[in-house]
Amino acid sequence: MTFAFDTFLIDKDTRELRNNNQSVRIEPKVFNVLVHLLENREKVVSKDELISVVWDGRFISDAAVSSSVSAARKALGDNGSDQRFIRTVHGHGFRFVYPDVVLSTAQPVDRLAGQGTTTSQEVRFCQSADGAQIAYATAGSGQPLVKAANWLSHLEFDWESPVWSHYFSSLVRGRRLIRYDARGNGLSDWNVNDHSFERQMEDLEAVVGALELEKFSIIGISQGCMRGVAYAAKYPERVNKLILLGGYARGWQLREDDPEGMVFRQAAHDMIKHWWGKDNQAIRQLFTNMYMPDAPAESQSWFTDLQRKTTSSENAAEMLVAGASEDIRPLLSKVKAPTLVIHARGDVAAPYDQGRELAAGIKGARFATLDTTNHLMPESDPAWQRCTELISEFLAE
Known part of the structure; x- marks a missing residue:
């Protein structure tokens, strides 16, 4: 069982506390106090x-209990004055009060084919060429389908969220789905200095190598499309099929035909370093409004919160500019795999003409338009059903 809140992840089974994917040292009894408060966050927990529960009813002083609670606060960067996470209710006890806690008992995508079955994922790690630890996950069985990493992902949180879970439940049906967190994201190393496109490609190659994949299909979504194209162009003998959803061939700094997008991302980059990790959601909400403007409030709320849980402000800013000046148009003609390009007509994050440019540059690529504004x-979204049908039919051919 895991609890995710703010930038923290607590794994009850491995007895580990992590902050921004870095391990936090915590004493066993203090860990037990924190877990019990989390499990009973709907109420005030008394010292008794x-x-x-924690001390098996043995006689200990009230001061010892208070000391353990103070240590739990310290592990979370909290204190007795701010009480962002653990609040003292004088005369009654303590309560975990942070409002947004995501609980996971497994890693389910449990709507597989609407059959009530549960598909679990297995998370492992491999090492990229420069030594960065890259987390990857596999689920399902059948022909392998590799999802190229996109900006902002978290193997565990995405698996459960209404932002991504329906993508994965569709893609894993009858296949072996392989995902990974790009460097600086999710469960992969956050402490990295180089987010360049070359390093990102090495991360993808490391995952493929760790799984000893010889022949597989690739799906790229958003920024992942550039990585999918680059891999298919470099290793044409390995890629069965290529799917590009909401992608582009030019980074945002090279899109003279999208001046509004250039201004937005430059301004966002300047603001991210100062606002990304704060309780104020303004900057993250800007991206939510761009990426899924017509989504239900629940999905928008999840995406806004996922942004902060997925990476640090420094990494978010660095990754935003890492591919901004990349141009993969010279690689399009080198793609030999059958390719399906899908793009939303009203997409603001990646304008429609960007998808058309991708399809036009790849010989024989099919192009399909979705009638939606959601990236x-x-x-x-009514367009989602058509999207998943297009992908399933293409992969089944």
Whole structure:
């Protein structure tokens, strides 16, 4: 069982506390106090209850309990004055009060084919060429389908969220789905200095090598399309089919035909370093409004919160500019795999002409238009059903 809140992840099974994907040292009893408060966050937990559960009812002083609670606060960067996470209710006990806690008992994508079955994922790590640890996950069985990493991902949180879970439940059906977190994201190393396109490609190559994949298909979504194209162009003998959803061949600094997008991303880059990790959601909400403007409130709320949980402000800013000046148009003609390009007509994050440019540059590529404004489609979007049907039929051919 895991609890995710703010920038923290607590794994009850491995007894680990992580902050921004970095391990936080915590004493066993303090860990137990924190977990019990999380599990009972709907109520105030008395000192007597903590003594009964954490110390098996042995006699200890109230001061010892208070000391353990203070240590739990310290592990979370909290204190007795701010009480962002653990609040003292004088005369009654303590309560975990942070409002947004994501609970996971497994890693389910449990709507597989609408059959009530549960598909679990397995997360492992491999090492990229420069030593960065890259987290990757596999789920399902059948022909392998590799999802090239996009800006902002978290193997565990994405697996459960209404932003991404319907994508994965569709893609894993009858296949072996392989995902990974790009460097600086999710469960992969956050402490990296080089986010360049070359390093990102090495991360993809490391995952393929760790799994000893010989022949597979690739799906790229948004920024992942550039990585998918680059890999298919470099290793044409390995790629069965290529799917590009909401992608582009030119980074945002090279899109003279999209001046509004250039201004937005430059301004966002300047603001991210100062506002990304704060409780104020303004800057993250800007990206939500761009990526899924017509999604339900639940999906928008998840995406806004996922942004902060996925990476640090420094990495978010660096990754935003890492591919900004990349131009893969010279690689399009080198793609030999059958290719399906899908793009939303009203996409603001990646304008429609960017998708047309991708399809026109790849010999024989099919192009399909979705009637939506959502760059990331919620399951409730009427265009989502057509999108998943296009992908399934293409891969089944």
